[in-house]
Amino acid sequence: MDLSLLRMAIVAYLVATATCALELLAPRPGLRSIGLNTLRVGAVFHAGAIGARILSAGHFPITSFSDSLSVLAFLVVGAFLVLQLRWPIGSLAVVIGPLAFMGTLGAHAFHRGQPTLPAHLQSALLPVHVLLAVLGNALFSLAFAVSLAYLVQERRLKAKRVAGRLRLPPLETLDQLNYRFLTWGLSLFTLAIVSGIVWAHLVWGRFWSSEPRLMWAMVTWVVYAIVFQGRVTVGMRGRRAAALTIVGFATLVCSLIGVNFFTPGRHGGTFG
């Protein structure tokens, strides 16, 4: 039951993505609102799918890779839909749509039923750790979307090809949003790492293990920390900040997808 709702969400996200892509190729009034509305419909199905998972699991389902990916995608779409009420960022649906589609598709593909966690790893810290990581990742995904839009808009303005295309938000709006997403994302991501370290210490008595997943997480953290530091101290902003944010997101995706499935470790798909 929960998978059929998820499938409907996937279809809605796919339609939203296609509509936004069409708007990009052949801008015409009306496509934007169709895209946004299908995204909303997708979010409703998606919320239903997560609700159904809560009912079947008996708790908020976030500890399996599939579940956390699904929640991540939902947070990204939900936050976007709320934020676009306040900020003129509706055109970013063209980035959010595909992110939501791929997130839910991944969640569906890697769905393995109820995860079984070894007893010695069970702890109240687990959901906290995962939730913090998911929230941080959601904010980084949003930062990625605004950074991508920034680079496109910036290139258009520099090349003086601004007329007659899909309208993007003003550069400054994108840059400010990027900064906010980065600040909050980095804070939550840092807390996720700290909670992971505390948890590891409680379970194994050491703070760190050298599994690739953790190395990638550290690389991600370092990249985002560099952007943050650059912004705060040397006034790095605009194109450089956007480009580095995209690099950060690339390492994030690597750590999420590549490392979870192609290398062994405790952060693997089913915590085996």
Added chain:
Amino acid sequence: MQFDIVIVGVGHQDTTVDVREQLAFSGNGALESGLRRLAAVPGVEEAAIVSTCNRVEIVACSSVPESVGEGIEAALAEHRGIDRGAFAPHLYRMRGREAVRHLFRVASSLDSMVVGEPQILGQLKESYAASAAAGVSGAVLHRCFHSAFAVAKRVRRETAIARRAVSIASAAVELARSIFDTLDGRSAMVIGAGEMSTLTARHLLASGVRSLLVTNRTFDRAVELACECGGTPVPFDQFARYLHLADLVVGGAGDGTHLLTQGMVQRALRARKQTPMFLIDLAVPRSFAPEINGLDNVYLYDVDDLRQVADTNRQERGREAEKAERIVVEAVDRFWSWFEELDVVPVIVALRQKIEGIRTGELARAGATLGALSPEQRRAVDYLTGAIVNKILHRPLTRLRRRRSVGDDPQYVRMVCDLFGLEDDGLADDTEE
């Protein structure tokens, strides 16, 4: 004889501003008295005056559409106290679907000097409001104007006709808006006070820019422009020191040298912590070094770049205008089918005809005794009787017009027919036609 919508007016296409000026109804009083004057023209059942700087048009619903134009022209000339010859050759007269289409095109800003400009819809709303307030509009103009407003909104919503800037100064503002999230409270600097830079500075100020620094080789000219626009003059040899304060920099008249160099901008950027700057070089030859555009967070547009943006936008508006024309035609069809079904109209026509018949009949009969009157006196009698008829008919006709069709309240219309004996003659004649 039947009811029709008539438009008589002058537009920007075939008149010069001095002709339109003479005809313009400026000020509320002028509009109101003009409307009253028009309503007294025989055959004018409803009237509205559209008076903007680009057009003066009378929109009327008339029971004698073939001949009412003359009366309207005479009323216009009389009301404005000018000779008919001064504007008559420039007038256009439209009726029927053509007139409705024209009104819808005007509302949608397809007939504007700058296609897609947004003011006209508001002006049209005011025109209709004035007509409604003066009590000279009825069901037909109500429906006609409200359809026009709806068409305009639909055009605005479904086409990109008004979305793009088509002048250089407005293109600059549009570009600034795709860099800065808002222009409110921004600072701008004008380097070299020329005509174009002054115009652009004004545009920026109107768009929310708060403070303006002005510098010029001749300091007096800088002071002059600063006073005009409420800015602050800066001595020419010191402007670089204040450059970092400006989010927008407009370059005007230059002397062929690069007044603004990459180094200056770089220093300014450092001082403002890389907050973006938008540089608009309107001078020919250019007065801002082109390599400035290579810097991060700076966007330099020269006059050709801006013209290109404006031209592309204009072409796009042209394409969008075709879409808009299709929307207009659809709406005219819809309005027209409503208008044709408006069967309260024959009753109004018949009533008017009947009373007018009585009046002319009685005048003719009294002709023998009135024979001794001078032409002026005869006109006075004619006017007097006409005025009495109009006064008597005013309320019944207004009440009738409020009814969209006989179907809305058959009893009411039937009673009017019965009271004035319209079934036997007037109405029957009309339906036979």
